[in-house]
Amino acid sequence: MPESRVPNPLAEGGFAALAAQPCTLVILGGSGDLSHRKLLPALYNLALDGVLPTSFTVVAFAIDDWDDGRYRAFARDGIEHFSRRALDEAHWADFERRLFYQKGSFDSPDDYARLKQRLEEIEPRFGIPGNRINYLAIPPRFIATCVEHLNAAGLVNPEGQGPFTRVIIEKPIGHDLASAREINATLAKVFDERQTFRIDHYLGKETVQNILVVRFGNSIFEPLWNQKYIDHVQITVAEEEGVGTRAGYYEHAGALRDMVQNHILQLLCVTAMEPPWSLAADVVRDHKLAVLHGLRTIAGRDVERFVVRGQYGPGFVRGQDVPGYRREEGVQSDSTTETYVAIKLFIDNWRWAGVPFYLRTGKRLPKRASEIAVQFKPVPEVLFNTSPGAPLEPNVLALRIQPDEGIAFKITTKRPGPKVRIWPVRMDFRYDTTYGDQTPEAYERLLLDVMAGDATLFMRRDAVEASWMWINNILDAWTSSGSRWLPEYGAGTWGPIEADRLIQSDGREWRTL
Ligand code: BG6
DSSP: TTTTTTOOOTTTTSSSSOOOOSEEEEEEESSHIIIIIIIHHHHHHHTTTTHHHHHHEEEEEEEEOOHHHHHHHHHHHHHHOOOSOOOOOHHHHHHHEEEEEEOOOOOOOHHHHHHHHHHHHHHHTOOOOEEEEEEEEGGGGGGHHHHHHHHHOOOOOOSSSSEEEEEEOOOOOOHHHHHHHHHHHHHHSOGGGGGEEEOOOOGSSSHHHHHHHHHHSSSGGGGEEEEETEEEEEEEEEOSSOOEEEHHHHHTTTHHHIIIIIIIIIHHHHOOOOOOOOOOHHHHHHHHHHHHHBBBOOOHHHHHEEEEEEEEEEETTEEEEEEEEEGSTOOTTTOOOOSEEEEEOOOOSTTTTTEEEEEEEEESSSSEEEEEEEEEEEOOOSTTTTOOTSOOOOOOEEEEEEOOEEEEEEEEEEESSSSSSEEEEEEEEHHHHOOOOOOOOOHHHHHHHHHTOOTTSSSSHHHHHHHHHHHHHHHHHHHHHHHOOOOEETTSSSHHHHHHHHHHHOOOOOOOO
């Protein structure tokens, strides 16, 4: 290889190929659902893969009156129920001995002092040099308290001085622009942006990372990836589940805040960004941010034209009657929280000028199905496309995020036989057939990246605020309309009729998933 050639970092093991460093993961609020269902199972799978640092421990800090033994039982239960791979006794024994529990209250300075003491006792036993990751698995109202107390207790080293201290924070990062700014400012008082890792678990999904590889690892897509060749893009994140037990949070969030502000706009960024000139975290994140800056504002009266919201009513799912949203436990009987939202948007830049992006997400839709579909422009109306009543079906590249992860490309072919009969067929790549069915969970990748100090797949402060800025206009218009009515759709259907009209008025259709 000539010396001037840049090595291929993907071939060398990932976007960053950095190794996880020895550290302690301190989970504030570590006795909760997130640890049980996601974090502990993810860590266990990393242990099974042999990629956790050998010097690694978990110290959970929470209010429950537990000890290490109780915490280990809690972790075991979480792994037994939620791990993608079954618990194996030999690996469990090694994993379990690295789990510790420290009881403490988020607002007690003495408890943080005790936490520090405990960490200083545990770390030398495992050869950990004092590197720490603080995972804030806590309700947003505790963030300021926790961050201030961690700092006051001497549990935060400045970036670049001594062992590293990092912080992980989960969504929701605020409920509007002002509150997001407040949270970011609170974090910034204590942590440098380089120490701050904001999780959007969609970015940890294999299929989402694959979008970049498909776009920039093949020569055939990128020349077509623009307004000259693309008719429109559809991004769908459909969920079959209803609100479940999360009404307390969801009633104040709704689909726009819960899904669009973060996951769907991140998918949009990855789909629409310009090619970054390197895979360094900030280069990738600068390019994603540019997409958010290019979003055409939807505000005031335009909100009615470009955004549809809806709420599920009663319906029939998997052979069972299910209640409407307003009858779910913890939901107000006159709630106007949207459980569905569809948006038509434009990105005002050279590449995407005039190309509509249609986004939709909802709970209690007929199935769990998420994809990004890029529909190309029709071929000219000559040769095989001369029948105005039966135009050729367009080429569609569908990137399936979940389930049935893969990529499908619809192309036009000739059916065998003496006549020219045109038939659309699908070229289909499926992860499970090609790579086996063991796709890592998003949290596995993301936790490992924090241990390695790679922030590529995490949301930077400016991106979080830019997406809130765009979303806030829509929220403001909804608030000022004061409407107590929003379209209803039956549980188990594809959303309100108004969402169909949104796309049909442009002569297009939502894809059938
Ligand atoms: C979360 C939302 O961020 O993402 C939930 O708060 C939603 O409401 C979930 O159900 C969807 O994630 P996934 O990975 O199951 O598609």
